[in-house]
Amino acid sequence: MSDLTRLSINQETIKQWSLPELAEGCAKAGIDKAGLWRGPVQEYGVERTARLLGDAGIGVTSLCRGGFLTAPDPAGRARALDDNRAALDEAAGLSTDTLVLVSGGLPAGSRDLYGARERVADALAELAPYAAERGVRLAIEPLHPMFASDRCVVSTLSQALDIAERFPAEQVGVVVDTYHVWWDDQAPAQIARAGAGGRIHSFQLADWITPLPAGVLLGRGQLGEGSVDFRALRQQVEDTGFTGPIEVEIFNESLWARDGSEVLAEVAARYLEHAC
Amino acid sequence: MSDLTRLSINQETIKQWSLPELAEGCAKAGIDKAGLWRGPVQEYGVERTARLLGDAGIGVTSLCRGGFLTAPDPAGRARALDDNRAALDEAAGLSTDTLVLVSGGLPAGSRDLYGARERVADALAELAPYAAERGVRLAIEPLHPMFASDRCVVSTLSQALDIAERFPAEQVGVVVDTYHVWWDDQAPAQIARAGAGGRIHSFQLADWITPLPAGVLLGRGQLGEGSVDFRALRQQVEDTGFTGPIEVEIFNESLWARDGSEVLAEVAARYLEHAC
Numbered sequence: 001m002s003d004l005t006r007l008s009i010n011q012e013t014i015k016q017w018s019l020p021e022l023a024e025g026c027a028k029a030g031i032d033k034a035g036l037w038r039g040p041v042q043e044y045g046v047e048r049t050a051r052l053l054g055d056a057g058i059g060v061t062s063l064c065r066g067g068f069l070t071a072p073d074p075a076g077r078a079r080a081l082d083d084n085r086a087a088l089d090e091a092a093g094l095s096t097d098t099l100v101l102v103s104g105g106l107p108a109g110s111r112d113l114y115g116a117r118e119r120v121a122d123a124l125a126e127l128a129p130y131a132a133e134r135g136v137r138l139a140i141e142p143l144h145p146m147f148a149s150d151r152c153v154v155s156t157l158s159q160a161l162d163i164a165e166r167f168p169a170e171q172v173g174v175v176v177d178t179y180h181v182w183w184d185d186q187a188p189a190q191i192a193r194a195g196a197g198g199r200i201h202s203f204q205l206a207d208w209i210t211p212l213p214a215g216v217l218l219g220r221g222q223l224g225e226g227s228v229d230f231r232a233l234r235q236q237v238e239d240t241g242f243t244g245p246i247e248v249e250i251f252n253e254s255l256w257a258r259d260g261s262e263v264l265a266e267v268a269a270r271y272l273e274h275a276c
Numbered sequence: 277m278s279d280l281t282r283l284s285i286n287q288e289t290i291k292q293w294s295l296p297e298l299a300e301g302c303a304k305a306g307i308d309k310a311g312l313w314r315g316p317v318q319e320y321g322v323e324r325t326a327r328l329l330g331d332a333g334i335g336v337t338s339l340c341r342g343g344f345l346t347a348p349d350p351a352g353r354a355r356a357l358d359d360n361r362a363a364l365d366e367a368a369g370l371s372t373d374t375l376v377l378v379s380g381g382l383p384a385g386s387r388d389l390y391g392a393r394e395r396v397a398d399a400l401a402e403l404a405p406y407a408a409e410r411g412v413r414l415a416i417e418p419l420h421p422m423f424a425s426d427r428c429v430v431s432t433l434s435q436a437l438d439i440a441e442r443f444p445a446e447q448v449g450v451v452v453d454t455y456h457v458w459w460d461d462q463a464p465a466q467i468a469r470a471g472a473g474g475r476i477h478s479f480q481l482a483d484w485i486t487p488l489p490a491g492v493l494l495g496r497g498q499l500g501e502g503s504v505d506f507r508a509l510r511q512q513v514e515d516t517g518f519t520g521p522i523e524v525e526i527f528n529e530s531l532w533a534r535d536g537s538e539v540l541a542e543v544a545a546r547y548l549e550h551a552c
Contacts, residue, residue: 111505113459146422148459149503150486155459183389183424183431210426214490227425229387 007271008033008061009264010204010249011040017260019044023056029264035062035204035247036094038087046093053094060096061245062139062202063087067101069123070116070153077123080104084127092134098201099131100139100175105150116153121163128171139201140164141175144183146216157181157190164199173201176237177249179220182208182228188236195240203237205230205275206250220250223270230275246275283547284309284337285540286480286525287316293536295320299332305540311338311480311523312370314363322369329370336372337521338415338478339363343377345399346392346429353399356380360403368410374477375407376451377416381426392429397439404447415477416440417451420459422492433457433466440475449475452513453525455482455496458504464512471516479513481506481551482526496526499546506551522551 009031011022019040026034034053041049041063053060066087071077084101091099103120106113124138131138140160143152154160160174174194181187194200207228209221223230234246248267255263285307287298295316302310310329317325317339329336342363347353360377367375379396382389400414407414416436419428430436436450450470457463470476483504485497499506510522524543531539 106503111503113461113503144421145459146420146488146492149484156461159461183421185389185432185435208425211491212422212488215487216422216492227382227387227389 003272003276004031004268006246007031007268008035008245008247009267010035010062010064010247012037012064013248013250013255013267014260014263015256019049019052021260023052023058025261025264026058027056029261029268031264031268032057033059033061033245033247035064035249036060036096037064038090041090041094046090050094060094061247062098062100063091063094063096065100065102065141066138068104069101069120070104070107072107072110072119077119081123081126084123085130088127088131088134088136091136097135098137098139100141100202102141102143103152103154105148105153113148113153117159117163120154121166124163124167124172128167132171137170137201138172139175140172141177141202142180144180156184156186157194158186161190161194161197161199165197169198173199175202175204176200176233177204177206178228178230178233179204179206179208182233187233191233191236192240195237195242200237200240200242200244202247203242203244204247204249205271206248218251218253220252222250222252222255222266223248224274234275246271279548279552280307280544282522283307283544284311284521284523285543286311286338286340286523288313288340289524289526289531289543290536290539291532295325295328297536299328299334301537301540302334303332305537305544307540307544308333309335309337309521309523311340311525312336312372313340314366317366317370322366326370336370337523338374338376339367339370339372341376341378341417342414344380345377345396346380346383348383348386348395353395357399357402360399361406364403364407364410364412367412373411374413374415376478377414378419379416379428379430381424381429389424389429393435393439396430397442400439400443400448404443408447413446413477414448415451416448417453417478418456420456432460432462433470434462437466437470437473437475441473445474449477451478451480452476452509453480453482454504454506454509455480455484458484458509463509467509467512468516471513471518476513476516476518476520478523479518479520480523480525481547482524494527494529496528498526498528498531498542499524500550510551522547
């Protein structure tokens with residue numbers, strides 16, 4: 001007996017699929033939730049994507065991604081805010097309640113992580129009301145510390161919550177992604193803190209495997225291949241009362257090189273084996 | 277006016293040099309301290325290395341490395357303890373007071389970081405008295421969280437100190453390596469904690485640069501190339517009263533491909549520019 005009712009497939013996991021293939025493949029596999037990315041959605045059209053997935057009975061659990069809010073110059077900051085407002089409009093158009101935010105890295109030549117994090121918080125003060133008007137929650141995703149300089153100055157759940165808690169929980173929360181937090185001995189306490197505040201806006205799964213590839217971005221593992229204890233992390237998340245979707249988001253070229261249906265079947269089987 | 281009195285060169289930074297070349301090159305450059313690695317020392321001979329460096333007026337600030345103490349099986353554990361006792365003998369033979377420990381990663385198939393860290397602590401209980409008899413301090417080096425699965429289950433200064441503080445400070449302390457801790461907003465408080473307890477047994481410098489190469493081990497940057505605020509970290513370390521050596525340890529193939537004297541001169545200049 002399988003229970004895929006909580007499972008959501010992030011479309012980047014099966015990047016080789018077009019949106020129509022994703023809609024059809026998920027529907028066939030009995031998976032009724034997906035996380036989307038702005039690039040392919042913009043290409044296909046926001047309204048058209050919403051209709052396509054709606055017709056297939058597939059709900060959108062998150063849109064990736066807004067963020068990149070660390071620019072110190074007024075022009076760069078204005079561009080980033082505009083882009084995030086557009087992302088929030090797209091999220092609303094897709095009827096998803098969650099926009100995932102990757103904060104952005106250090107500006108060129110800067111060594112000031114603290115200042116960069118403060119600029120993220122300042123930007124959220126402008127974006128949160130705009131998000132609230134559209135019924136979309138901003139979900140700050142702490143990325144593994146190996147991304148601190150070039151992609152995301154928010155490296156831990158603790159840092160993400162320090163920012164999120166300046167805003168109402170229905171406006172700003174966090175993403176708990178096993179790939180980014182599995183190593184952190186503070187994660188259990190911070191998951192409890194996030195859950196108690198109603199701030200777990202997204203729960204994502206990927207495994208940690210080595211050796212990491214050059215650039216490290218595409219090194220995520222299929223569930224069960226690596227070091228992540230999914231059952232323990234899911235338990236910690238659910239002990240807080242979380243009953244939301246569980247989204248599998250794996251960036252890995254070896255998965256992209258395979259048949260999409262085969263990858264989807266494998267993800268579902270691994271999810272049942274390792275995370276249920 | 278240059279002040280290289282605190283500077284130590286870890287030999288891996290100029291791996292292209294033999295030990296005699298290192299001794300001669302450092303002496304010529306007015307640098308009287310070096311950190312050594314077991315492999316080249318064993319090859320050249322412990323006593324011979326001690327004589328070579330002694331004759332050149334160069335002190336050994338640390339020996340890299342012991343550790344790899346996470347094996348769960350009795351045979352693997354016994355082998356690791358034997359190897360660490362040998363490393364302590366070698367450290368004593370070189371008249372260095374510090375053996376750097378890299379804890380080791382998760383055993384194959386294991387997802388239990390907590391259990392692995394406890395095995396490190398258990399092993400130190402056996403090794404600490406042996407080290408004390410030889411006048412050598414064990415220095416637990418937290419490695420960046422990207423090494424947590426395959427190299428070092430101790431990822432933060434906080435975790436390293438939680439283990440070290442079970443033992444007398446003159447037996448077990450920590451390494452503060454900028455490459456591994458620069459991203460951590462808990463580092464300043466943990467450096468203060470380590471210093472207050474007399475447990476900063478080694479202070480090492482390398483810069484954080486991206487993109488990371490495949491395998492990530494050899495991605496360290498020359499001082500000043502990347503995101504690390506060396507002056508701030510040195511200040512934090514010295515605010516605790518630390519007056520020990522400052523060891524530059526960079527693993528980077530582009531440095532190894534160059535003339536050793538040129539690399540040494542560049543390291544010294546960068547040290548003065550960015551860390552003094």
